Amino acid sequence: MVSSLDGFIAKKDNSVSWLDGTGHVYAAGVSLSEEQAATFVKAIDCYVLGSRTYEHALELGWPYGDTPTVVVSSRQWPPASNSVEFYSGDLKTLVEVKLTPRYRNIWLVGGAMLCQRFLELGLVDEIRLTMAPVLLGEGLRLFGGSVTEQRWNLKGVVAYRNGFVELAYSASGA
Numbered sequence: 440m441v442s443s444l445d446g447f448i449a450k451k452d453n454s455v456s457w458l459d460g461t462g463h464v465y466a467a468g469v470s471l472s473e474e475q476a477a478t479f480v481k482a483i484d485c486y487v488l489g490s491r492t493y494e495h496a497l498e499l500g501w502p503y504g505d506t507p508t509v510v511v512s513s514r515q516w517p518p519a520s521n522s523v524e525f526y527s528g529d530l531k532t533l534v535e536v537k538l539t540p541r542y543r544n545i546w547l548v549g550g551a552m553l554c555q556r557f558l559e560l561g562l563v564d565e566i567r568l569t570m571a572p573v574l575l576g577e578g579l580r581l582f583g584g585s586v587t588e589q590r591w592n593l594k595g596v597v598a599y600r601n602g603f604v605e606l607a608y609s610a611s612g613a
Protein backbone atom coordinates (compact mmCIF):
# COMPACT_ATOMS: atom_id res chain seq x y z
CA MET A 440 0.00 0.00 0.00
CA VAL A 441 0.99 3.59 -0.42
CA SER A 442 0.44 5.79 2.62
CA SER A 443 0.83 9.49 3.28
CA LEU A 444 3.20 10.48 6.08
CA ASP A 445 0.21 10.92 8.37
CA GLY A 446 -1.14 7.44 7.66
CA PHE A 447 -3.84 7.87 5.03
CA ILE A 448 -4.20 5.71 1.90
CA ALA A 449 -6.94 7.67 0.14
CA LYS A 450 -8.30 11.19 0.16
CA LYS A 451 -11.95 11.73 1.01
CA ASP A 452 -12.74 12.61 -2.61
CA ASN A 453 -10.75 9.57 -3.84
CA SER A 454 -8.46 11.78 -5.95
CA VAL A 455 -5.00 10.32 -6.50
CA SER A 456 -2.83 13.30 -7.47
CA TRP A 457 -1.14 13.05 -4.06
CA LEU A 458 0.51 9.86 -5.38
CA ASP A 459 2.40 11.85 -8.02
CA GLY A 460 5.94 13.02 -7.39
CA THR A 461 6.51 16.69 -6.58
CA GLY A 462 9.45 17.04 -8.93
CA HIS A 463 11.84 17.26 -6.00
CA VAL A 464 14.70 14.76 -6.40
CA TYR A 465 16.19 12.84 -3.52
CA ALA A 466 19.67 12.49 -4.99
CA ALA A 467 20.67 9.40 -2.98
CA GLY A 468 17.52 7.58 -4.09
CA VAL A 469 17.09 5.00 -6.81
CA SER A 470 14.60 4.91 -9.64
CA LEU A 471 12.93 1.89 -11.16
CA SER A 472 13.28 1.38 -14.87
CA GLU A 473 10.14 0.42 -16.79
CA GLU A 474 11.71 -2.99 -17.31
CA GLN A 475 12.27 -3.49 -13.55
CA ALA A 476 8.72 -2.38 -12.79
CA ALA A 477 7.36 -4.77 -15.42
CA THR A 478 9.42 -7.67 -14.01
CA PHE A 479 8.09 -6.91 -10.52
CA VAL A 480 4.48 -6.86 -11.68
CA LYS A 481 4.94 -10.01 -13.75
CA ALA A 482 5.97 -11.90 -10.61
CA ILE A 483 2.52 -11.30 -9.08
CA ASP A 484 0.34 -14.38 -9.63
CA CYS A 485 -2.95 -13.05 -8.25
CA TYR A 486 -4.46 -9.82 -6.91
CA VAL A 487 -7.05 -9.57 -4.14
CA LEU A 488 -9.18 -6.42 -3.86
CA GLY A 489 -11.97 -5.21 -1.62
CA SER A 490 -15.04 -4.13 -3.58
CA ARG A 491 -14.42 -0.42 -3.02
CA THR A 492 -10.87 -0.71 -4.31
CA TYR A 493 -12.29 -2.60 -7.29
CA GLU A 494 -14.76 0.19 -8.04
CA HIS A 495 -11.98 2.74 -7.84
CA ALA A 496 -9.71 0.66 -10.09
CA LEU A 497 -12.47 0.49 -12.71
CA GLU A 498 -12.87 4.26 -12.57
CA LEU A 499 -9.15 4.94 -12.87
CA GLY A 500 -8.53 2.41 -15.64
CA TRP A 501 -7.93 -1.27 -14.89
CA PRO A 502 -4.25 -1.63 -13.85
CA TYR A 503 -4.13 -5.42 -13.33
CA GLY A 504 -4.16 -6.61 -16.94
CA ASP A 505 -5.04 -10.30 -17.34
CA THR A 506 -3.60 -11.35 -14.00
CA PRO A 507 -6.18 -13.34 -12.03
CA THR A 508 -7.99 -10.98 -9.66
CA VAL A 509 -10.34 -11.81 -6.81
CA VAL A 510 -12.77 -9.14 -5.66
CA VAL A 511 -14.14 -9.67 -2.16
CA SER A 512 -17.75 -8.54 -1.91
CA SER A 513 -21.08 -9.66 -0.54
CA ARG A 514 -22.86 -7.87 -3.39
CA GLN A 515 -23.93 -9.14 -6.82
CA TRP A 516 -21.86 -7.66 -9.64
CA PRO A 517 -22.36 -7.49 -13.39
CA PRO A 518 -20.07 -9.87 -15.28
CA ALA A 519 -16.51 -8.61 -15.45
CA SER A 520 -13.55 -9.68 -17.57
CA ASN A 521 -12.47 -13.35 -17.54
CA SER A 522 -9.61 -12.65 -15.16
CA VAL A 523 -11.92 -11.24 -12.45
CA GLU A 524 -13.70 -13.46 -9.96
CA PHE A 525 -15.98 -12.34 -7.12
CA TYR A 526 -15.76 -13.95 -3.72
CA SER A 527 -18.06 -13.74 -0.75
CA GLY A 528 -17.41 -15.61 2.44
CA ASP A 529 -14.72 -16.63 4.85
CA LEU A 530 -11.35 -14.98 4.12
CA LYS A 531 -9.28 -17.79 5.65
CA THR A 532 -10.97 -20.23 3.25
CA LEU A 533 -10.30 -17.85 0.38
CA VAL A 534 -6.58 -17.76 1.09
CA GLU A 535 -5.89 -21.25 2.35
CA VAL A 536 -8.26 -23.33 0.24
CA LYS A 537 -8.84 -21.33 -2.90
CA LEU A 538 -5.73 -19.24 -3.54
CA THR A 539 -2.65 -20.77 -1.90
CA PRO A 540 -2.85 -24.10 -3.80
CA ARG A 541 -3.03 -22.19 -7.11
CA TYR A 542 -0.85 -19.13 -6.63
CA ARG A 543 2.48 -18.41 -4.96
CA ASN A 544 2.70 -14.62 -4.98
CA ILE A 545 -0.69 -13.28 -3.87
CA TRP A 546 -0.86 -9.49 -3.72
CA LEU A 547 -3.49 -7.99 -1.44
CA VAL A 548 -4.06 -4.59 -3.01
CA GLY A 549 -6.40 -3.21 -0.36
CA GLY A 550 -8.23 -1.25 0.70
CA ALA A 551 -8.03 -0.39 4.33
CA MET A 552 -11.01 -2.52 5.38
CA LEU A 553 -9.87 -5.69 3.64
CA CYS A 554 -6.25 -5.31 4.80
CA GLN A 555 -7.41 -4.85 8.37
CA ARG A 556 -9.39 -8.10 8.21
CA PHE A 557 -6.50 -10.00 6.62
CA LEU A 558 -4.11 -8.73 9.30
CA GLU A 559 -6.49 -9.61 12.11
CA LEU A 560 -6.87 -13.12 10.71
CA GLY A 561 -3.10 -13.62 10.38
CA LEU A 562 -3.35 -14.07 6.61
CA VAL A 563 -0.53 -11.68 5.70
CA ASP A 564 3.08 -12.83 5.57
CA GLU A 565 4.62 -9.68 4.15
CA ILE A 566 3.76 -5.99 4.26
CA ARG A 567 5.00 -3.69 1.51
CA LEU A 568 4.35 -0.15 2.61
CA THR A 569 5.41 2.83 0.55
CA MET A 570 5.44 6.18 2.28
CA ALA A 571 4.61 9.13 0.05
CA PRO A 572 6.27 12.45 0.92
CA VAL A 573 3.01 14.23 1.68
CA LEU A 574 0.72 15.03 4.61
CA LEU A 575 -2.97 14.72 3.75
CA GLY A 576 -4.59 15.78 7.01
CA GLU A 577 -7.64 13.57 6.52
CA GLY A 578 -8.82 10.61 4.51
CA LEU A 579 -9.00 6.85 4.80
CA ARG A 580 -6.78 5.42 7.53
CA LEU A 581 -4.17 2.81 6.65
CA PHE A 582 -5.45 -0.64 7.68
CA GLY A 583 -8.71 0.93 8.82
CA GLY A 584 -7.10 2.53 11.85
CA SER A 585 -7.48 -0.26 14.37
CA VAL A 586 -5.58 -3.52 14.35
CA THR A 587 -4.40 -5.42 17.37
CA GLU A 588 -0.74 -4.99 18.39
CA GLN A 589 1.58 -7.12 16.28
CA ARG A 590 5.37 -7.12 15.79
CA TRP A 591 6.74 -7.19 12.24
CA ASN A 592 10.35 -7.65 11.11
CA LEU A 593 11.91 -5.09 8.81
CA LYS A 594 13.27 -6.85 5.70
CA GLY A 595 14.18 -4.03 3.40
CA VAL A 596 14.10 -0.30 2.75
CA VAL A 597 14.32 1.36 -0.64
CA ALA A 598 14.39 5.14 -1.01
CA TYR A 599 13.40 6.43 -4.43
CA ARG A 600 14.55 9.54 -6.24
CA ASN A 601 11.00 10.91 -6.15
CA GLY A 602 11.04 10.90 -2.33
CA PHE A 603 8.89 7.81 -1.85
CA VAL A 604 10.26 5.18 0.56
CA GLU A 605 9.33 1.52 0.37
CA LEU A 606 9.40 -0.51 3.57
CA ALA A 607 9.15 -4.30 3.49
CA TYR A 608 8.26 -6.27 6.61
CA SER A 609 7.71 -9.96 7.26
CA ALA A 610 5.49 -11.37 9.95
CA SER A 611 7.28 -12.40 13.14
CA GLY A 612 7.95 -16.09 12.79
CA ALA A 613 7.50 -16.10 9.00
Ligand SMILES: NC(=O)c1ccc[n+]([C@@H]2O[C@H](COP(=O)([O-])OP(=O)(O)OC[C@H]3O[C@@H](n4cnc5c(N)ncnc54)[C@H](OP(=O)(O)O)[C@@H]3O)[C@@H](O)[C@H]2O)c1
Pocket residue numbers: 440441442447448449453488489490491492493495496511512513514527528530548549550551552553554556579
Ligand atom coordinates in the same frame (compact mmCIF):
# COMPACT_ATOMS: atom_id res chain seq x y z
N1 LIG B 1 -3.01 3.92 -1.26
C1 LIG B 1 -3.10 2.64 -1.56
O1 LIG B 1 -2.08 1.92 -1.67
C2 LIG B 1 -4.45 2.01 -1.75
C3 LIG B 1 -4.52 0.62 -1.98
C4 LIG B 1 -5.77 0.06 -2.16
C5 LIG B 1 -6.91 0.85 -2.08
N2 LIG B 1 -6.79 2.16 -1.87
C6 LIG B 1 -8.00 3.01 -1.76
O2 LIG B 1 -8.76 2.58 -0.65
C7 LIG B 1 -10.13 2.88 -0.89
C8 LIG B 1 -10.98 1.66 -0.63
O3 LIG B 1 -10.70 1.12 0.65
P1 LIG B 1 -11.86 0.75 1.68
O4 LIG B 1 -11.22 0.38 2.97
O5 LIG B 1 -12.87 1.83 1.67
O6 LIG B 1 -12.58 -0.48 1.01
P2 LIG B 1 -12.04 -1.92 0.49
O7 LIG B 1 -11.28 -2.63 1.58
O8 LIG B 1 -11.42 -1.78 -0.84
O9 LIG B 1 -13.43 -2.65 0.23
C9 LIG B 1 -14.33 -2.86 1.31
C10 LIG B 1 -15.39 -3.82 0.83
O10 LIG B 1 -14.83 -5.09 0.63
C11 LIG B 1 -15.79 -6.07 0.99
N3 LIG B 1 -15.30 -6.80 2.13
C12 LIG B 1 -14.38 -6.46 3.02
N4 LIG B 1 -14.20 -7.43 3.94
C13 LIG B 1 -15.03 -8.41 3.61
C14 LIG B 1 -15.30 -9.68 4.16
N5 LIG B 1 -14.66 -10.13 5.24
N6 LIG B 1 -16.23 -10.44 3.55
C15 LIG B 1 -16.88 -9.99 2.45
N7 LIG B 1 -16.65 -8.78 1.89
C16 LIG B 1 -15.75 -8.00 2.47
C17 LIG B 1 -17.07 -5.33 1.34
O11 LIG B 1 -17.73 -5.20 0.09
P3 LIG B 1 -19.33 -5.21 -0.10
O12 LIG B 1 -19.79 -3.97 0.60
O13 LIG B 1 -19.44 -5.15 -1.59
O14 LIG B 1 -19.83 -6.47 0.49
C18 LIG B 1 -16.53 -4.00 1.82
O15 LIG B 1 -17.46 -2.96 1.72
C19 LIG B 1 -10.23 3.36 -2.32
O16 LIG B 1 -10.22 4.78 -2.33
C20 LIG B 1 -8.94 2.86 -2.93
O17 LIG B 1 -8.52 3.62 -4.03
C21 LIG B 1 -5.59 2.77 -1.68
